[in-house]
Each structure stands twice: as structure tokens, then as C-alpha cells.
Amino acid sequence: MSTSQFKPMEGFHKLETLWRIEYEATAVEPLITKAGDEESQEYVDSIIGKSLQKDLPDFVPILLDNKAVVTGNAVKGVFRHVVSAQLTAANVRVCVQNVKLGEGESPPADRKDQCSPDDPCFVCTWFGTASRQGALYFSFLESVETVENILPSTDSSAIPMLALSDKNMAAAKRAFLYVIPVRKGTKFTGWITGENLSDEILGAIAEVVEMSRHGFIKFGGLKTRGYGAVKLEVKKIEKYKAAPFKLEKEYLGDELGELLTSSRESYRKLITAGEG
Numbered sequence: 517m518s519t520s521q522f523k524p525m526e527g528f529h530k531l532e533t534l535w536r537i538e539y540e541a542t543a544v545e546p547l548i549t550k551a552g553d554e555e556s557q558e559y560v561d562s563i564i565g566k567s568l569q570k571d572l573p574d575f576v577p578i579l580l581d582n583k584a585v586v587t588g589n590a591v592k593g594v595f596r597h598v599v600s601a602q603l604t605a606a607n608v609r610v611c612v613q614n615v616k617l618g619e620g621e622s623p624p625a626d627r628k629d630q631c632s633p634d635d636p637c638f639v640c641t642w643f644g645t646a647s648r649q650g651a652l653y654f655s656f657l658e659s660v661e662t663v664e665n666i667l668p669s670t671d672s673s674a675i676p677m678l679a680l681s682d683k684n685m686a687a688a689k690r691a692f693l694y695v696i697p698v699r700k701g702t703k704f705t706g707w708i709t710g711e712n713l714s715d716e717i718l719g720a721i722a723e724v725v726e727m728s729r730h731g732f733i734k735f736g737g738l739k740t741r742g743y744g745a746v747k748l749e750v751k752k753i754e755k756y757k758a759a760p761f762k763l764e765k766e767y768l769g770d771e772l773g774e775l776l777t778s779s780r781e782s783y784r785k786l787i788t789a790g791e792g
């Protein structure tokens with residue numbers, strides 16, 4: 517068990533500060549925001565043109581108001597997973613939520629059981645538990661351009677057909693998956709809001725952003741097939757005083773860079789304290 521202590525949320529039952537983190541995500545590989553519903557499949561198929569000898573595509577982006585979107589829940593899941601995995605590797609114990617475990621299954625040896633509500637781990641404090649909303653809220657990521665401008669070229673050779681494994685092929689009764697991803701280079705924007713954020717959790721977010729610059733952060737479907745790497749960039753952070761509600765500070769440019777660097781140092785102290 518680690519002796520590392522994270523800073524508990526300040527004013528757990530009272531709102532001191534509110535934060536808004538605006539960021540951009542750029543697909544550095546084709547990205548499939550997730551398997552779409554039938555309506556989206558038909559719509560995307562109609563934009564691409566009926567040149568393929570196949571029924572509707574198996575995977576298309578999720579569409580909302582003509583933009584491709586990644587749901588806030590999916591984004592939050594990626595952040596939660598990366599932070600949990602990093603803390604676990606650094607011997608800072610984090611719990612496994614019961615919903616992730618099968619019946620009668622125990623958490624891995626280096627993870628603890630689901631936190632009790634009055635003693636949350638770092639991850640549960642900031643990302644929440646099944647019974648309690650966390651302090652962080654993730655918006656949808658929405659493509660800057662409309663869907664017509666972010667799909668692969670209408671030249672059908674540009675549309676990936678992924679070979680299925682023998683096992684999956686038997687189940688699907690066909691050899692290929694027909695995928696219409698959003699193009700590499702597609703930009704998405706979104707925001708994260710937070711309550712009473714500590715420098716450590718800001719730093720954890722900055723750490724995920726840094727990892728994304730090296731290709732380690734992936735969103736959406738078919739990640740194991742090479743889809744979904746995104747590069748994240750924080751554009752602006754606003755800090756508000758909660759009562760009375762008032763913008764206290766806007767971080768941009770150099771000041772934003774300094775805030776991210778110093779927060780990341782606090783987070784890195786937390787993970788280094790867990791080592792050994």
C-alpha cells in the first residue's frame with residue numbers, strides 16, 4: 517500500500533471554484549467516433565455514394581446536427597482509464613468500480629475494491645462513482661466542420677475495408693467490415709468543466725494532453741485496428757469564483773502554459789511519491 521496522499525477536494529460539500537477547460541482534439545489517424553445507428557449509416561452512405569458492393573457501412577461516425585461527435589462519456593472514459601492506469605503503475609492505489617467486475621470477480625491485486633462514498637480514491641473523487649457524480653464534466657467533442665467535409669474522399673478506394681478474423685467472420689457471415697471514419701486531420705472542439713479542482717487533477721489532465729502529443733491517446737471505435745489517435749491541445753482555462761459567481765482568471769498563452777506545467781509538476785509529485 518502506498519503512503520502517497522492526494523489532496524482531497526477542497527470544500528467537498530461547498531462550491532469554492534469552478535473551472536472551464538476548452539480544448540481541441542485533432543485526429544492524427546482516421547477516427548471512427550463509434551458504431552452509428554442505422555439512420556446515420558444511411559446518411560453517411562448517401563454522402564459517400566453507392567459505389568461499393570456492400571450493404572450499409574458497419575461503422576460510421578456518430579452524428580449530431582450534421583457534425584461528427586464523440587460523446588462526453590466516451591471522452592471521460594478515456595481520461596479516467598489513462599489516469600487510473602498511470603496511478604496504478606505508480607503504486608498509488610485506485611479502486612476498480614464494481615460495474616467493471618463480473619459477478620464474484622475480485623479486483624486485480626494492485627487495485628482496491630470500489631471506494632466507499634465517504635473515502636473516495638483520487639479517481640473517484642474527480643471522475644465520480646456509480647452513485648455520485650464526480651467533480652468533472654466532459655462535453656461532447658464536436659467536429660469543427662460538417663460531416664460532408666470530414667469524410668474520406670468519395671473515391672471508394674479510399675474507404676477502408678477491414679478484414680475480419682476467421683472467428684468474427686463466421687459470426688458476421690462476411691469477410692470485411694465496411695468502415696467510414698472521419699479523415700485524419702479532422703478537428704474537434706470540446707470543454708471540460710470542474711468543481712473545486714486541485715492542481716493535481718489539472719495536472720493529470722495536462723499529463724493526458726502531453727501523452728496525446730506522442731500518439732498514446734485514442735478515442736472511438738476500432739482502436740486495436742489503428743483508428744482513433746488524437747492530439748489534444750488545451751486552448752483556454754477559465755477559473756471562476758463560485759459565490760458570487762464571477763470570472764476570477766482567464767489563462768491563455770504563456771500563463772496557460774505555466775499553469776499546465778506547474779499543475780503537471782504537482783501531479784507528478786503525487787505519482788512519484790507512490791513509487792517504491
Ligand SMILES: [Zn+2]
Nearest residue numbers: 611631637640
Ligand atoms: Zn475509487
